[in-house]
Amino acid sequence: MTEKIRVLIVDDIPETRENVRKLLQFESDLEVIGHAGTGGEAIKLAEEQRPNIILMDINMPDSDGITASQQITKSVPEAQVIIMSVQSEADYLRRAMLAGARDFLMKPFSGDELVEAVRRVHETRPVLQKAVVTQSSAGSAGQIKESVREGNIIVFFSPKGGLGTTTIAVNTAVSMARAGNKTLLVDGSLQFGDVGIMLNLKSRGSVVDLIENVSDLDQDLLSSVIIEHESGLKVLLAPPRPEMAELVSADAMKTLLDTLRQAFDFILIDTSSSLNDISLAMLDTADRIILITRQSLPSIKNVGRFFDLSEGLEYERSKVVLVVNHASKKVSISVKKIEETLKWPATIVIPEDIIAYSAADQGIPLVRPDWQKRPVVRAINRLSDHLVGELGNARKISKAEESNGSPSIARLFNR
Ligand SMILES: Nc1ncnc2c1ncn2[C@@H]1O[C@H](COP(=O)(O)OP(=O)(O)OP(=O)(O)O)[C@@H](O)[C@H]1O
Numbered sequence: 001m002t003e004k005i006r007v008l009i010v011d012d013i014p015e016t017r018e019n020v021r022k023l024l025q026f027e028s029d030l031e032v033i034g035h036a037g038t039g040g041e042a043i044k045l046a047e048e049q050r051p052n053i054i055l056m057d058i059n060m061p062d063s064d065g066i067t068a069s070q071q072i073t074k075s076v077p078e079a080q081v082i083i084m085s086v087q088s089e090a091d092y093l094r095r096a097m098l099a100g101a102r103d104f105l106m107k108p109f110s111g112d113e114l115v116e117a118v119r120r121v122h123e124t125r126p127v128l129q130k131a132v133v134t135q136s137s138a139g140s141a142g143q144i145k146e147s148v149r150e151g152n153i154i155v156f157f158s159p160k161g162g163l164g165t166t167t168i169a170v171n172t173a174v175s176m177a178r179a180g181n182k183t184l185l186v187d188g189s190l191q192f193g194d195v196g197i198m199l200n201l202k203s204r205g206s207v208v209d210l211i212e213n214v215s216d217l218d219q220d221l222l223s224s225v226i227i228e229h230e231s232g233l234k235v236l237l238a239p240p241r242p243e244m245a246e247l248v249s250a251d252a253m254k255t256l257l258d259t260l261r262q263a264f265d266f267i268l269i270d271t272s273s274s275l276n277d278i279s280l281a282m283l284d285t286a287d288r289i290i291l292i293t294r295q296s297l298p299s300i301k302n303v304g305r306f307f308d309l310s311e312g313l314e315y316e317r318s319k320v321v322l323v324v325n326h327a328s329k330k331v332s333i334s335v336k337k338i339e340e341t342l343k344w345p346a347t348i349v350i351p352e353d354i355i356a357y358s359a360a361d362q363g364i365p366l367v368r369p370d371w372q373k374r375p376v377v378r379a380i381n382r383l384s385d386h387l388v389g390e391l392g393n394a395r396k397i398s399k400a401e402e403s404n405g406s407p408s409i410a411r412l413f414n415r
């Protein structure tokens with residue numbers, strides 16, 4: 001016999017909780033495993049009982065339904081939240097969806113509507129793929145805990161300008177997109193972004209338009225601002241004027257990335273070489289930081305300082321991937337010497353190649369079928385394969401969810 005769908009009911013009015021329970025009681029495939037009257041209680045019960053479905057009211061004492069949903073989607077990723085709301089709470093509803101809720105029911109709803117929503121959301125739940133290994137407190141064998149997969153964020157950074165950060169970010173992104181990954185490239189060099197030039201793309205909007213509407217993103221806005229390159233890569237450009245970068249705050253950037261990562265396998269971010277609160281927010285959020293150096297003392301020294309910083313920020317060692325660009329055997333500082341000095345392996349070495357200059361000037365990617373055999377292109381493809389291999393091909397939404405109307409932001413990008 002298949003397992004029952006385990007439901008938790010959260011509402012501050014006891015009578016409502018009881019009514020909802022009654023509506024579910026005769027369904028043989030559903031089981032109400034608990035009730036909560038506050039957001040805080042809901043979080044606690046969800047963490048203890050690990051329900052499949054949580055029916056969540058919005059307005060409650062202490063932590064409200066949105067805050068509770070946000071917390072639960074993180075700590076109990078297998079639980080799917082359905083918001084129960086009255087019409088006047090439409091604005092809350094959108095926020096709840098961004099907080100990870102999967103569906104909503106307008107109060108008052110019928111038993112059929114309720115049962116149908118519970119089954120639909122359960123059946124179309126995202127495939128749980130990522131096995132996160134957590135050490136038990138005793139430090140013995142790791143337990144396997146499954147969580148919902150979100151897209152990975154990869155930030156390209158060099159503490160020194162002009163070393164090829166944008167070239168590597170753009171071409172790794174094209175390589176990933178060409179390999180069939182749902183990939184978004186964000187120009188995070190907000191003042192003097194070069195991604196548009198390198199890919200010969202123009203957009204009517206930029207990251208600033210999304211930031212300004214970060215709590216209210218809709219399909220029209222997203223599709224007018226995020227553009228598609230012929231490789232299939234989606235691109236979010238930097239603002240057209242440097243002073244517009246001022247309009248972006250670190251918090252809003254983080255919220256935007258958290259929202260967008262629900263819709264892509266990979267989000268790659270090109271950055272400028274300066275460190276500020278926004279680049280730090282991007283680095284913090286990143287699953288991997290591609291740290292770029294070349295065979296020169298100033299750049300190696302600055303990369304060393306970045307490693308000190310990343311230790312101070314308590315980034316895991318595996319988060320930072322060292323890449324040497326413009327590599328040449330003719331330079332006296334060898335790649336081996338760099339590795340010894342920094343005590344860090346160079347995961348990928350990208351050779352110097354004149355075609356990089358002409359590609360950038362023509363606004364075409366290096367990663368193109370006629371250049372596949374060039375060592376520079378092979379190295380970039382290796383970087384792309386390495387990242388996909390390590391991080392996994394991320395978030396997959398079941399076909400059922402795609403067609404069945406998940407309210408999540410992911411739907412905005414379904415092709
Ligand atoms: N491996 C390479 N071989 C040859 N030229 C390269 C290579 N990588 C990058 N370049 C060239 O170096 C120049 C600077 O590259 P890019 O703009 O990518 O650097 P950046 O680090 O992003 O610079 P900025 O600090 O201005 O943002 C470009 O003309 C680019 O084509």
Ligand SMILES: [Mg+2]
Binds near residue numbers: 165166270
């Ligand atoms: Mg750049």
